[in-house]
Amino acid sequence: MEKEPLLMIPGPVPMPERVRSAMVRQAINHRGNEFGTVYADCVRVLKTAFGTGNEIFVVSGSGTASMEAAVANFGKGEKIACLVNGKFGERLYKIAQRYGKAELVASQWGTPLDLAGVERALKEGARMVTMVHNETSAGIRNPAEAVGKLAREYDALFVMDGITSIGGDTVEADKWGVDVAIVGSQKCLAGPAGLSAISVSKKAWERIVPDLPFYLDLAAYRKNGGKTPMETPFTPAVPLFLALREACLIVEEEGMAARIARHRKMAESVRAAVDAWGLSLFPVTDSLHGYSNTVTAVRIPEGISDSGLRGAVKKMGIEIAGGQDELKGKIFRIGTMGAIGAPEILATLTAVEYALRKNGAKVRGSGAQAACEVLG
C-alpha cells in the first residue's frame, strides 16, 4: 500500500500512531467498567478544551449529528437566529429550518457577522442564537464572546459550533455564555472521524423539548451518562472512543495553553508565507473577527486553475483543500490542526509555492522561508 497523502485540510487530520493503535483492540462490552472509564477520560479532558463545567456527552456521529442534537433538543418550535458567514453557519440554519422558526442573519462568506441583525432578531423574540466559532469554509474566526453576551442579555440560548476550534484555539464556553458547544473528533483533537461531543448548560436543560429525534435525544444521553460506570444510551462506536481517549490524553499531556499557542504559531506561519508570496488572505477581519487559527483561506490569484494548483500539490503526496460551494475555484485552504508541526507545514508550503509557480502565478518571495521565521 502506498503511503497515505498528508492531509493538510480542515479535517480529517493525521492521527498520532498512539491514537490509531488504540483501535486495533478486540471488542469490549460497552456496558461495563472499562468503557465507562474510557468515556469519563474523554469527558474530563474535553471539559478543559471547552472551558466548561457543564456536562459533556460524546455522540457516535459526526459534528453534524451534534449540531442537530443542539437545535432539536433545545430549539424545537422556537424562533432561532442563525448567524451565517460560511458553509457551516448555513448548515446550522438548514437544521434550524427543520426544527424551528429559523431566521437567517447572513453576511457574505468570510466577512464579519451581522451583530446588529442578531440583536434585532433577539429583540423580536429569538430564543436561540447559532454561530460557528471557526468557519473553516472561509477561514474566519467569529466573535463568540460578543455573541454570547448578546444572547445572555436577551435570555436566549447560545449554540456554538466549535467543531474546528475546540482543542486548537481558545474556547471559554462558560465565560462566554455558550449554552451548547460542539466539537468534532477529527479536527484539532486529532482523533478519528466519526465522533462529536456536546456540552449542555443548566439553562439549556431547563428548555429541553423532549420528542425528536430519538438517536440524538440528549435526555437519554444525560440519563446514561450519569450512570456509574458511564454509558451511552445506544451502542457507541467503541473503537473510536478508545482512539478519542488517547487523543484526549495527548491533549492533556501537552496542556491546553501550549496546544493553543502551537496552533496559533502554525496558522501564523502559513499567513506569513501567504504574505511573502504576495497573495491575499480570503477573510475580511475587523476588531471582533480574526483569522482562523486552525485553517488559512487564501485567494487563488486571477487566472490560476484551482485543480491545476491542488493537483500539483497532491502529486507530491499532500492534500490541501479547495473552496466549497460558492467559493469553488476562488480560494485554497491549508489546515493546520491537531498533531502536525513544522515539518508538515514546511513541506506543504514548499509544495504550494512550487505549484503556484508551475501554474503560472507570480510569487514574490519564499513562503516556506518566511514560515521558518515564525516556526524557528
Added chain:
Amino acid sequence: MEKEPLLMIPGPVPMPERVRSAMVRQAINHRGNEFGTVYADCVRVLKTAFGTGNEIFVVSGSGTASMEAAVANFGKGEKIACLVNGKFGERLYKIAQRYGKAELVASQWGTPLDLAGVERALKEGARMVTMVHNETSAGIRNPAEAVGKLAREYDALFVMDGITSIGGDTVEADKWGVDVAIVGSQKCLAGPAGLSAISVSKKAWERIVPDLPFYLDLAAYRKNGGKTPMETPFTPAVPLFLALREACLIVEEEGMAARIARHRKMAESVRAAVDAWGLSLFPVTDSLHGYSNTVTAVRIPEGISDSGLRGAVKKMGIEIAGGQDELKGKIFRIGTMGAIGAPEILATLTAVEYALRKNGAKVRGSGAQAACEVLG
C-alpha cells in the same frame, strides 16, 4: 493489559484480527476514490447478505440510528403497526410514536407475534409495519416472510430490523417484500460497533417524507451514495468503514450459504447443550416462529442467581448476557454470532455448566459433550 473477555453476547462480538487491523491506518480523505471503493465494497457484499437488489447505505451510527431513519423517512405522520415480542420491537414502537401514529401490536416477550392483530391494523389503514426479524432479547426468530406478505397485500411498507440476523441467518429481503431492512456492524458481520446499514425499496422511496431528521435524511444519503466515487452526506466514521469492508470481504470469502449454515450449527449446538442440561429454552415457537440462530435464550432454573451464574462464567474470562428489562434475572443468553466457532462455544458451555452446578442448579448431563455431537 489483561486479555479482553470473550464476548458471547448478542453483540458486540469478537472481531477477526484482519478487521481490527484495518482501523490502525492513517486518516484518509472521505471525499475521494479510496473511500468510495471501501464504501462500494461494503454495499456489494451487504446486498448479498440482505438478499436485495435495492440501494444500501451505511450510516455512521448504531442500529438504532437506522431504525429511526427507516421510520422517520418513510413513516412520518402515518399510521404505523408495530409488532412487538421483545425489547427491540418495543424500541421500534417508541420511535414510531415519535414520528407517526403508532399502533402497538404486542405479544408477551418471546412468544409468537400477533399476525391477526397486524392484519387488523392494516385493514384500518396502517401504512407501515415494523418487525424485528431476530429478537435477541428473547431469542426468537420472527416470520418475516409472512409479515411481508401481509404488508404487501395492504400496500403498506415493511420495515424489518435485521440487525442481528443479516449476515448470520437467511434473509431474502426482496423475496419477502421487505421495503427497508437494517443490519448492525457489530453482530453477525463481526465488525466494530458504531455502524449500521439500511436498504430502501423503490416503493419506500416513493413515500419518502423529506423533513426530519437531518443527520439521518436518507435522501441526502441517496444523493451522495449515487456519486462516483461514492460518498456519505456527512463525515463518516472512516476507521469503522475500513473495518467493515474487511468484515464484508470475509463474509464474501466464506460465502453466505456456508456462513448461514455455520451460524445454524453453532446455535443448534448450544440448544443441544441446554437440552442435555435439562434446562428450558425461553422462546415459545410455532410453525412460523423459530429459535434464533444467532442467540440462545435459556430460562434460569428456579432459585438460581443470575449474577452468581454470570459472575462465575465471567471469572473464567467469558461474558454471556442476562435478560433485559422485564426478563432480568429470568433468562441468560449466549450469542453465537460472527467470527466465532467451536472452540469459543465449547469453552463457554463448559464454563456455564460449571457455573450452573456451582450455583446449585441440577444439571442432567454434559452440555459441552452434547454440543460436540453437533459441531464435530
